Amino acid sequence: MLDTPEAVVEALRENNERAHGRQRTITAEELVEAAEPFEEPDVLVTALLELMSAYEFTGEHRKAPVVFARLLKLWDTTPASFSQWEAHQVFWRFKWVTTSLLQVPEVPLASVHGWIDQMRIRYEGADHGLQPVATMRYHVASHTGAGVADAYDLWATRPRTELSDCEACETRHFAWHQVLAGDDTGALDTWRPVLTEGMGCTEEPQMSQARALLPLLRTGRLDEARSHHLTGYRRVRGNTGMQDEVGLHVEFCALSRNEGRGLEILAENRSLFEATGAPLAHLDFLTGTEVLLARLAADGHDSTAVAGPPGKNWTIGELLTHIRSEASRLTRAFDDRNGTDAVSCRRQLRLNQGPLVAEPLPLGLRTSLPRQTSPTVLAATPAPAEPEAPQDFVALVREARRMAAVGHPGAERLWVRIAARLADGTAAHDDRLGPKDLLHAELAEQRAFLLAREDRHTESVAELKQATVLFEGLGMPWHALSARSRVLAWAATTVSDTQDDVAGEGQGADQATERLDADAVRAGLDEVLSEAERLKTAAPLGGGAFGIGEAATEEDPAAARVLEYLTVLFSRIFAAYQDVLRGLPEPSGSAVARFEESVRTLHSEAERLTVPHQTSNARQLTADLAGRRGDVERAVTELRAALQDVEASGRPWRGSRPRALLAQFLLTSNQWEEAAELLHQALADAVRFDDRDFAMAPTHALLGHAASHLGDTNRAVRHLSEAAARFDQNGDHDEAASTRLQLADVLTRAGQQADAVAVLESVLSDETASTLDERLVAQTRLTLARGLRELEEFLPAAEEFLRLADTVAAWEDEHELHTMTAAETAVTLAMAERWDAAGSAYERAVAAHAKGPRPSQITQMMCEFARLVMLARGADAVDVALDHLAQADAVRSAVPDGTEGFVPWYEAGAVHYRRARVLADAEAFPKALAEAEAAVAAYEQGGEYGEAPRAEAVRIAALVEGNGLGQFKEAIARLATAAQRARKADLAEAAQILDALRQDYQRRQQG
Secondary structure (H helix, E strand, O other), X not given: OOOOHHHHHHHHHHHHOOOOXXXXXXXXXXXXXXXXXXXXXXXXXXXXXXXXXXXXXXXXXXXXXXXXXXHHHHHHHOHHHOOHHHHHHHHHOHHHHHHHHHHOOOOOHHHHHHHHHHHHHHHHHOOOOOHHXXXXXXXXXXXXXXXXXXXXXXXXOOOOOOOOXXXXXXXXXXXXXHHHOOOHHHHHHHHHHHHOOOOOXXXXXXXXXXXXXXXXXXXXXXXXXXXXXXHHHHHHOOOHHHHHHHHHHHHHHHHOXXXXXXXXXXXXXXXXXXXXXXXXXXXXXXXXXXXXXXXHHHOOOOOOEEOOOOOOOEEHHHHHHHHHHHHHHHHHHHHHHHOOOHHHHHHHHHHOOOOXXXXXXXXXXXXXXXXXXXXXXXXXXXXXXXXXXXXXXXXXXXXXXXXXXOOOOOHHHHHHHHXXXXXXXXXXXXXXXXXHHHHHHHHHHHHHHHHHHOOOHHHHHHHHHHHHHHHHHOOOHHHHHHHHHHHHHXXXXXXXXOOXXXXXXXXXXXXXXXXXXXXXXXXXXXXHHHHHHHHHHHOOOOOOOOOOOOOOOOOOHHHHHHHHHHHHHHHHHHHHHHHHHHHOOOOOHHHHHHHHXXXXXXXXXXXXXXXXXXXXXXXHHHHHHHHHXXXXXXHHHHHHHHHHHHHHHOOXXXXXXXXXXXXXXXXXXXXXXXXXXXXXXXXXXHHHOOOXXXXXXXHHHHHHHHHHHOOOHHHHHHHHHHHHHHHHHOOOHHHHHHHHHHHHHHHHXXXXXXXXXXXXXHHHHOHHHHHOOHHHHHHHHHHHHHHHHHOOOHHHHHHHHHXXXXXXXXXXXXXXXXXXXXXXXXXXXXXXXXXXXXXXXXXXXXXXXXXXXXXXXXXXXXXXXXXXXXXXXXXXXXHHHHHHHHHHHHXXXXXXXXXXXXXXXXXXXXXXXXXXXXXXXXXXXXXXXXXXXXXXXXXXXXXXXXXXXXXXXXXXXXXXXXXXXXOHHHHHHHHHHHHHHHHXXXXXXXXXXXXXXXXXXXXXXXX
């Protein structure tokens, strides 16, 4: 019932606590109607101011001037109805009305100027400075493009007044003037206090963050651009009063080559398509959206579904047409109103922009649309332009054969091109290439490699078998043997667990079959090797037949025979490696012996035939097994030798894998710098030599990990972000999520908590979240909830904790985890002042503690409730707070001695400390002092670990003595002793705090 002024005022107070949005605005309109009948207009004044705020912060600029006109009339007729704050707001909101009128093209420019003239008259009449008036004139000039320089000088040279825009907003206006003038560097320098030094207000830094995105991209400050997008967008999403800022974030996504992220932003802000209360801001939103959609349409995505105005399913092409029409209409309306083409020119400049980065800027976020290119994140080694394949088909095949012969990874792209041309009929076999079946065999081998990469082993083996048959039919026994050996070696990867020295007795039928399969692989490879030895005896392979850098082509059959022979030997090593791998951690002696014998054979033959790259391959497998068995020293030695072999071979493209593997082992011994250098070189070479089979995602992840330990946060963020994106592209979503968890940890430790939260939100909000490992999701949710709480977004944090608690409650034998999450849920709900829900969660935590004890967590929860209830209700809550602390004492007393994770002296000290503060707030000073001294005594038991909390407990005791009991002499003595003790414990800050309080008491005692 709103039939009394008091009821309306209370309703206004409640509405003011709501977030700005449609519901708050509707309620504000209703409360204005409710306030109108009262005889005294003071409640109506308050209601009109609330309604105007609602319109301002939800982008209803068409309606705000009407409300202000009513306020101004009341101000002229009954100024006594305005409080001091409300009187100030009358003059302050003149600025709001000017900018609102400028937003609406139907309002003549003369009316806008007339309003500014009235503002000047009223400011002069009230003896206010005129700088805000000059600010409004500048805004009009900037919007219309007429008289900008003069208006800027009049504004910038006037001193600030109490009615000037806040410093953060004024800084934004100054910086944006520089951006429009083309001075990105100067603008970013002007923006520094807002973007990096904490200057802010209700609109800042989020408005500046959106406007600074493209200047940051254009000046190459990509890490800052990423961070401001992550944190800034979270503050503006879904806000109809900041739709122009949302449009800038969409535009940033388009120009940083993150189109998928841009589409997700549109989906999250679909309501903005209908937010027409601020036409100029709406035009900015539409223009940013058009930049994104035009890029996607140009890339052939016209028919892709996209989120547009509600009520219809849209494609990119349809939405682009709709937006262009609406934006063009608004642009013409503004230009007609202004008598200039400033608005249309600015819009066209935005639409004419191309991407501002060569490769997608890694954001670290999960997006649903795959990226269109393969980013490198290697600023020092940019991706080379893809070499043009020969157009002549014969030349194309010969180049593919040449590159394949030396193991160059770039051959893959050429073989794919060859297959495509044969399939689409743009090429046919040429006799100059040898028999047709030779090309078919080579293509079958290539298909086998690609299928194996996709783990399609059965199909891959089928292709290799086809190649074997073709080579045999062509009278090419070495090639046939090589293909046969690879069939067997690859089959070894699918053999189940068996051990050579396990007796067959007592084994089941399936196990016996598996043993026979493994035996069959080994027997088959021995047979292939015997055949190779026979061929070698018939036609010896001379030393040096395959020298450094030589190519095995149809013109060089001797070199080809050497290559295929060594492939047979390597296949034996690979199969033996698989045998040892399956037997870890305790492989059979026979499996290890076979592996080592195979390695020695290859080493000997590769050295005799001068093919060092094959010894490098063998060393890598040796190193891998050594590392898995705990012999890291041998692994490192083998890999360093492998890199020497690569260098000797003249085939630098073979260095990426041993470098990456060596870096992994160096990371285990904290050799971060060398590991980082190796990983960077591995990535650079993989890009340089077009190695599409190289494990880019894990390598980026390792490099990010190394960079984080070197303290290079920006580098760590770039590489972890890139790793996550590549894991997503590979369909490995668990690894992507795990990498983003690591990324969030790096960001959090660097003080970029909001960035971390944005990353974690993208993991849980994506449709793939339901497919992730349940415990990985739980860990992500826990980290997100704590991050939100750190940002003081208590209600969203509590919602995440609630979801987590519901999840872990269903896990068997995880009762302690349920206790932890329920306790954190309760505390966070209390922080959000949702006391009923907090109480339920509190009881849930106590009940969970009975099944899965976590006494430390429960006592902390109870102490926190005591603190929070006092904070919310003051002295009225003393009994409730003390009851929570009594419960904490009961929990603490019931803990058995020696309970893991429970530190009795610390928990006792924490409860006494909190009770001291509660009693001090209740002005029960003698009892408070006794509790503070009990806390000091408890912390004393902790030795060096108790020194920091002990110093704080002493501070509270001194405050009670001095402020509560007036015992300054005793407090001063206590503080002097404690400060000296803190300094000895190397607690300089604590000592400084204690000394400052002591000095204050000394002054008060003397006064």
